[in-house]
Amino acid sequence: MRSDIYTVIFTLMVTVILGLFISITADTLRSKQEINEALDIKKNILSVLGFSQSGVQWTSDKIQSIYENNIKEIIIDSKGNEVQNPDLPDGDVLKIYQSTENNGSVSGYAIPISGKGLWGTMYGYFAMAPDASTVKGITFYKHKETPGLGGEVDKDWFKNNFVGKKLIDGDGNLVSIEVVKGYVSNSDPNASHKVDGISGATITGKGVTTFLKEDLQKYEPYFAKIRKLNQIDSL
Amino acid sequence: MGENPISIHVLGICSALAITTKIDTAVVMTLAVVAVLSISNTVISLLRNKIPNKVRIIIQMSVIASLVIIADQILKAYMYDMSKLLGVFLGLIITNCIVLGRAEAFAMQNSPGKAFFDGLGNGLGYGTILIAVAFFREIFGFGSIYGGQIITDQMYLSGYENNGLMILSPGAFFILGLIVWVHRSYTKVIDKE
Numbered sequence: 001m002r003s004d005i006y007t008v009i010f011t012l013m014v015t016v017i018l019g020l021f022i023s024i025t026a027d028t029l030r031s032k033q034e035i036n037e038a039l040d041i042k043k044n045i046l047s048v049l050g051f052s053q054s055g056v057q058w059t060s061d062k063i064q065s066i067y068e069n070n071i072k073e074i075i076i077d078s079k080g081n082e083v084q085n086p087d088l089p090d091g092d093v094l095k096i097y098q099s100t101e102n103n104g105s106v107s108g109y110a111i112p113i114s115g116k117g118l119w120g121t122m123y124g125y126f127a128m129a130p131d132a133s134t135v136k137g138i139t140f141y142k143h144k145e146t147p148g149l150g151g152e153v154d155k156d157w158f159k160n161n162f163v164g165k166k167l168i169d170g171d172g173n174l175v176s177i178e179v180v181k182g183y184v185s186n187s188d189p190n191a192s193h194k195v196d197g198i199s200g201a202t203i204t205g206k207g208v209t210t211f212l213k214e215d216l217q218k219y220e221p222y223f224a225k226i227r228k229l230n231q232i233d234s235l
Numbered sequence: 236m237g238e239n240p241i242s243i244h245v246l247g248i249c250s251a252l253a254i255t256t257k258i259d260t261a262v263v264m265t266l267a268v269v270a271v272l273s274i275s276n277t278v279i280s281l282l283r284n285k286i287p288n289k290v291r292i293i294i295q296m297s298v299i300a301s302l303v304i305i306a307d308q309i310l311k312a313y314m315y316d317m318s319k320l321l322g323v324f325l326g327l328i329i330t331n332c333i334v335l336g337r338a339e340a341f342a343m344q345n346s347p348g349k350a351f352f353d354g355l356g357n358g359l360g361y362g363t364i365l366i367a368v369a370f371f372r373e374i375f376g377f378g379s380i381y382g383g384q385i386i387t388d389q390m391y392l393s394g395y396e397n398n399g400l401m402i403l404s405p406g407a408f409f410i411l412g413l414i415v416w417v418h419r420s421y422t423k424v425i426d427k428e
Binding site (some may be wrong): 010012015032033040138 | 289290303308309313316319421
């Protein structure tokens with residue numbers, strides 16, 4: 001039987017040595033991990049804005065270069081004004097990712113979306129065309145929904161349902177997109193604001209409906225201006 | 236083969252259910268478990284005469300936990316997409332009874348060399364079953380093998396559908412049950428009452 005003091009000292013030493021190993025690994029790998037995370041976010045933004053070509057594997061350099069050439073990050077405040085030097089606290093600024101064609105014309109806007117699903121917070125991006133009403137795409141890069149049920153939100157069949165839907169009704173009001181239970185009927189006059197739900201995942205669908213609308217409302221002051229500008233341009 | 240941790244001792248079932256929807260995740264998981272298991276066995280075997288008996292489980296756990304964290308960090312740095320797929324289950328290697336079981340039952344009594352190979356063997360045995368389960372789940376659930384589509388569009392058009400049950404955890408239960416059954420009747424292992 002060894003003494004208690006030996007036990008304490010031994011345990012302490014083991015813990016310190018193991019802790020040292022972990023800190024060294026974490027520290028040496030941190031920069032690489034951060035690059036990966038940032039890259040993953042950029043990849044999501046690009047794909048939601050329609051840059052992605054399915055089947056083609058993007059290298060990290062490719063993602064970087066497309067992102068730098070075609071995406072402009074705009075920061076706005078809650079009133080929809082562009083902010084040049086964001087010295088506001090994090091919660092008060094909103095980020096918009098504006099994509100441009102190679103000739104410089106705007107091809108779409110993406111905004112971050114997040115909110116509660118069934119098991120946890122879902123994170124993704126939502127993109128619209130330059131008219132700030134037609135949906136370009138939606139993507140989820142982090143969620144905890146059940147695979148095969150709510151987890152279908154990140155599958156193409158569900159995401160493609162959003163493409164081409166309208167956020168704005170005939171009077172110019174924001175109605176957002178609703179994920180319905182079951183299928184959207186063709187005779188529904190509001191079919192352009194609704195997408196098919198996922199069977200067995202009603203709560204996930206309701207969650208998406210709710211936080212999509214909330215997030216869009218936050219950005220509405222800015223996009224209302226965009227729509228007004230578009231109107232003036234077209235006159 | 237007579238000592239397979241999953242099919243004979245029925246250990247490590249939790250992760251076997253979670254990450255076996257596709258073969259590539261199962262392969263990476265196997266590599267992680269083999270690495271953690273063989274290194275933890277070696278380290279614990281090296282310390283086996285120094286570890287105070289009272290706190291041996293705690294020491295074993297800390298060694299295992301540290302190795303798992305390091306493995307997780309490495310995956311995040313070099314295989315980011317894969318680490319997103321494995322998610323929390325890589326971390327759960329810590330609670331995988333195989334790892335602690337081998338440390339307590341084997342590494343504490345044997346020399347580092349033997350313990351290393353015991354860890355390697357058990358890890359690979361675990362991995363064999365993982366990959367076998369993943370193989371069947373991927374074929375029936377996605378119609379592919381290691382990412383390569385084998386069920387052609389033609390077959391989908393003529394009415395073939397992927398079996399959604401295979402992607403969910405119960406699908407793994409069925410396959411695992413079948414594998415345990417086949418393996419046990421082949422090796423004639425029967426639980427003593």
